[in-house]
Amino acid sequence: MACRTGPESPDPMIDYFALALGHGLMAIALLRLVLKQGLDADPLIGELGEKANARRKAASAAGRSAARRSRSAEPEGPGD
Secondary structure (H helix, E strand, C coil): CCCCCCCCCCCHHHHHHHHHHHHHHHHHHHHHHHHCHHHHCCCHHHHHHHHHHHHHHCCCCHHHHHHHHHHCCCCCCCCC
């Protein structure tokens, strides 16, 4: 007896149900991931941005002047 597949066989209903169930569960998982609040928040990116801004500020003319003023305002030691 040969195994038949096609529209006349009663077995495709199980296959369609399994296919729909698997895809439905993957869609639910994807939806839950997309709607998650903390997905877009990365603390490392914030730290890198702050460091870049500090370097940019220190490299500007005003930043260099402020650093120079703070170094000249420091008291000199007894051996200097």
